Amino acid sequence: MSLNVKDYIRTIADFPHEGILFRDVTTLFADARGFRIAIDQLLAPYAGARIDKVVGLEARGFILGGAVAHQLSTGFVPIRKKGKLPGAVISQAYQLEYGEAVVEVHDDALKPGERVLIVDDLLATGGTAAAGISLCERLGAKVVGCAFVIDLPDLGGRRLLEGLGHEVHALCA
Template sequence: MTPQKSVRDYIRTIVDFPHEGIFFRDVTTLFADPRGFRLCVDQLLHPYAGQRIDKVVGLEARGFILGGAVAHQLGTGFVPIRKKGKLPHTTISQDYKLEYGEAIVEIHDDAIQPGETVLVVDDLLATGGTAEAGIKLIERLGGQIVGCAFVVDLPDLGGRDRLTQLGMEVHALCAFEGL
């Protein structure tokens, strides 16, 4: 009998991308495999099944793929948090620091109503900067975050600790040591 594959088994590692010394965790191979993708979505939403979730928020860009699928399975709405200038209606924005500079993300100002419960979804948790910016946007709109779900955690970069210090419940399907 063939052992069942885990989500981690579907993720390709690319050495020295985008820079020397970096091990890029490529989830596109996970998305491309129907069994792997279903396993991933099922495991992302499993801890939240049965909870009231009004919206799933996906962080740009792979979080859109995952968040949309999770929202569909939960029978709830999906909200994207995008890079500055990509949303067509009135937005609020949040800046955050990257390893190499700063960036800004935005959400429509009417995407989440006060008191709505929200699940944040993305593919990768590294430093936690993008997720923290998304959390701040959701909270500014009055959303109540029930958790943050990721496919991959890179614990050496401190993102989980950062989000936990903000009072967030963090769920990750697998972890990879190193950068």
């Protein structure tokens, strides 16, 4: 039987709040075959493309992005929640359902003209990814693509990123 990435992802009801169906990718990461399929499928559209760095969004984007970077033989750059990176950073705020969050990147992590692939586990409203794109672009890098395991299409993230002129690659909905 051929298995799909989606078959390895578990949905947990009422986490972190009542009424939320949380897509839990730890079961995908824990399965050797599932993890390999996910990494292979995440990078497949970029075969032959020039990618200088993979940028991962905290926290599950670090696990996926690290493996994708290794496979592409590129460096890896983390985008972290405010206050976690030790060096000089640039910051980008974005809207949450209630309030605001801030993500940061080291100000010397990307060089002007570098071509980057952004990786995360899940695209919901797109706020996190759009903030990540903005950080990369503020450092002069070119975002070649944004790759996710899961796209929740009803939440509008794909529309937002495509409206900003970026290609979205997702393995399942």
